Amino acid sequence: MIMTGTLYLIPNTLGPCEDGASDPLTSLIPEQVQACTAGLEYFIAENAKTTRAFLKLVAVRHPLARPLQEIRIAELNVNTAEAALPQLLQPLLQGEDAGLISEAGVPAVADPGANLVRMAHEHGIRVRPLVGPSSLLLAVMSSGLNGQSFAFNGYLPVDASQRAKQIRMLEERSRKERQTQLFIETPYRNAALLDTLASTCQPGTLVCVATDLSLASESIATRTAGAWKKQLTAGKAPDLHKRPTVFLLLGQ
Numbered sequence: 001m002i003m004t005g006t007l008y009l010i011p012n013t014l015g016p017c018e019d020g021a022s023d024p025l026t027s028l029i030p031e032q033v034q035a036c037t038a039g040l041e042y043f044i045a046e047n048a049k050t051t052r053a054f055l056k057l058v059a060v061r062h063p064l065a066r067p068l069q070e071i072r073i074a075e076l077n078v079n080t081a082e083a084a085l086p087q088l089l090q091p092l093l094q095g096e097d098a099g100l101i102s103e104a105g106v107p108a109v110a111d112p113g114a115n116l117v118r119m120a121h122e123h124g125i126r127v128r129p130l131v132g133p134s135s136l137l138l139a140v141m142s143s144g145l146n147g148q149s150f151a152f153n154g155y156l157p158v159d160a161s162q163r164a165k166q167i168r169m170l171e172e173r174s175r176k177e178r179q180t181q182l183f184i185e186t187p188y189r190n191a192a193l194l195d196t197l198a199s200t201c202q203p204g205t206l207v208c209v210a211t212d213l214s215l216a217s218e219s220i221a222t223r224t225a226g227a228w229k230k231q232l233t234a235g236k237a238p239d240l241h242k243r244p245t246v247f248l249l250l251g252q
Contacts, residue, residue: 003095004092004093004095004123004124004125004126005091005092005093005094005095005096005097005098005125005126006092006097006098006125006126006127006128007089007092007097007098007099007100007116007117007120007125007126007127007128008036008037008040008097008098008099008100008128008130009099009100009106009107009108009113009117009127009128009129009130010033010036010037010043010099010100010101010107010130010132011029011033011101011102011105011106011107011130011131011132011133011134012050012051012054012101012102012103012104012105012106012132013025013028013029013054013057013104013133013214014104014105014133014135014212014213014214014215014244015104015212015214015215015244016215023060023061024057024060025057025058025060025061026061028132028133028214029058029132029133030130030131030132031061032130033130033131033132034058034061034062035062036099036130037055037058037062037099038055038058038059038062038063038064038065039065039097040065040071040097040098040099041065041066041070041071041072041096042071042072042073042074042091042096042097042098042099043071043072043073043074043098043099043100043101044073044074044075044076044088044098044099044100044101044113044116045073045074045075045076045100045101045102045103046075046076046077046101046102046103046107046111046112046113047075047077047103048073048075050103050104051073051101052068052073054101055068055071056068074088076088076100076112076113076116077112078112080112082115085115085116085119086119088116089116089119089120089123089125092120092123092125093123093125100113100116100117104135104244105132105133105134105135105136106129106132106133106134109134109136109152110136110152110154110184133213133214135210135213135214135244135246136152136182136246138210138213138214138246139182139208139210139213139220139246139248140180140182140248142208142210142213142220143180143208143210143220143222143248144206144208144222145180145206145208145222145248145249145250146178146179146180146250147180149177149178149179149180150179150180150181150182150248151179151180151181151182152182152183153166153170153181153182153183154183154184155183155184155185155186156183156185156193158189160196163193163196164196164200167196167197167200167201167249168200168201170183170249171200171201171202171205171249171251172251173251174205174249174250174251175205175251175252176251178250179250180248180249180250181248181249181250182246182247182248183246183247184244184245184246184247185245185247187240187241187242187243187244187245188241188242190211190240190241190243190245191237191240191241193247194207194209194228194232194237194238194240194247195232197225197228197247197249198225198228198229198232199229200225201225201249201251202225202251202252203224203225203226203229204224204225204226204252205224205225205249205250205251205252206222206223206224206225206249206250206252207222207223207224207225207228207247207248207249208220208221208222208246208247208248208249209221209222209238209240209245209247210245210246210247210248211238211240211243211244211245212243212244212245213244213246217243219238221238222248224252225249
């Protein structure tokens with residue numbers, strides 16, 4: 001009887017590492033995680049190009065099991081059909097270990113890998129999560145908002161009126177349940193989302209904007225919606241353009 005392989009959930013960095021660093025991953029990804037990653041020959045990745053770049057960084061301290069060009073990388077992203085998932089698991093069912101890796105941060109959280117993880121459980125495949133940076137948890141930690149109860153809501157509607165309606169609903173839920181609400185936006189629409197938060201939320205609602213978490217350009221600020229509105233009106237908006245950002249609010 002063939003024993004199934006293990007599906008390792010491998011954390012990626014949250015953005016480009018510092019230029020010129022001799023050991024670029026040392027403060028972000030634990031040594032044991034790097035060593036485990038280096039020993040794998042098959043990866044299921046949200047983005048193959050990003051994964052190859054990550055493996056090059058891993059190889060700085062840990063030689064890869066095979067030359068990079070020989071390592072197999074199958075893509076799993078928002079365009080992957082559900083019917084394609086069993087094929088991605090075939091090597092594991094034949095006894096080979098595999099790594100599931102996101103384009104940034106931890107896999108299967110705000111990431112298309114969750115369905116594959118569920119299917120792995122259904123097939124009796126061992127799933128092993130590895131330690132690494134999560135922008136959502138880093139944002140909760142650094143916001144000063146309620147870390148005992150929080151909810152991640154993914155992306156808000158693109159339509160302006162629907163987005164404002166969703167924000168008011170989340171603000172009311174937050175106020176009633178004392179629950180921090182988290183959401184993200186496509187980076188080029190960050191400024192528009194902050195404008196909507198400042199103009200839609202009650203003046204006393206706390207809003208945190210956490211940008212470029214774990215990177216050298218990291219910026220985290222928690223203010224009331226009223227204070228954000230004054231800052232934006234004064235033309236002192238933070239530079240959020242094309243910078244990965246987590247938004248949090250807590251109704252008062």
